[in-house]
Amino acid sequence: MGGSIVLFGPPGAGKGTQADAIVLATGKPQISTGDMLRAALAEGTELGLEAKKYMEAGELVPDDVIIGLIRERLKSQDAINGVLFDGFPRTIPQAEALAEIAEVSMVISIQVPDEAIVERIVGRRMDPETGEIYHIKFKPAPSEISSRLIQRKDDNEDAVRTRLSAYHSQTSPLAEWYLQRGILKSVNGNQAMGDVQEEISLLLV
Ligand code: ADP
Ligand code: ADP
Numbered sequence: 131m132g133g134s135i136v137l138f139g140p141p142g143a144g145k146g147t148q149a150d151a152i153v154l155a156t157g158k159p160q161i162s163t164g165d166m167l168r169a170a171l172a173e174g175t176e177l178g179l180e181a182k183k184y185m186e187a188g189e190l191v192p193d194d195v196i197i198g199l200i201r202e203r204l205k206s207q208d209a210i211n212g213v214l215f216d217g218f219p220r221t222i223p224q225a226e227a228l229a230e231i232a233e234v235s236m237v238i239s240i241q242v243p244d245e246a247i248v249e250r251i252v253g254r255r256m257d258p259e260t261g262e263i264y265h266i267k268f269k270p271a272p273s274e275i276s277s278r279l280i281q282r283k284d285d286n287e288d289a290v291r292t293r294l295s296a297y298h299s300q301t302s303p304l305a306e307w308y309l310q311r312g313i314l315k316s317v318n319g320n321q322a323m324g325d326v327q328e329e330i331s332l333l334l335v
Contacts, residue, residue, distance in 0.1 A: 131236070135215070163199065180195060193227070237315065248290055256282065257271065
């Protein structure tokens with residue numbers, strides 16, 4: 131499939147979890163704006179410092195910052211046959227900017243009700259060595275690595291409620307925007323991870 135794919139859904143929908151199998155199936159590299167911002171923050175760059183206060187509060191980072199980041203990333207050689215966007219675009223202006231610089235062939239919307247989101251986010255843990263995403267209940271890490279797992283600073287109940295409301299007011303209108311363009315595909319994200327993966331794989335053939 132030519133063009134880029136967008137993974138769309140609320141925080142905690144399972145975008146990062148499902149990305150690996152899509153990368154494997156399509157050969158397209160994953161571009162996660164959240165991961166890029168966290169890397170900038172860890173490196174202490176100016177951009178990272180600017181993004182920090184928004185991220186910790188659970189608010190969206192301004193569009194011009196995000197669009198600049200994506201423009202630079204898409205210049206890399208590995209982006210030439212399309213990429214897998216994870217967590218981008220998150221606003222209509224971001225989607226409009228993206229439409230100018232890349233062809234989006236499919237938007238995979240992972241649907242999960244709000245009631246399930248808080249438990250997913252608060253229980254999320256990351257392995258800093260491999261980037262693997264775990265969950266204290268739904269995907270426990272092997273005991274030999276459990277001591278090195280980290281919890282994101284914004285994965286607390288307060289910030290997740292702010293993130294959910296940002297999702298509903300600023301991001302969810304994008305579903306309609308992409309539906310009108312005929313490229314929105316929805317999958318049920320409120321089932322076992324393997325079943326979500328199977329639904330997604332049917333969209334990629
Ligand atoms: P996102 O990238 O959309 O924010 P993640 O992939 O990081 O979401 O998933 C959020 C949390 O929910 C992680 O702890 C992950 O292990 C867990 N998770 C992902 N998919 C499912 C699922 N289908 N059922 C239960 N928990 C899940
Ligand atoms: P989630 O687990 O909620 O899907 P991400 O890792 O995608 O989280 O994003 C973490 C934070 O980074 C967001 O709450 C937001 O502050 C910022 N962020 C990531 N992507 C974007 C974007 N496309 N537009 C604006 N802010 C973003």
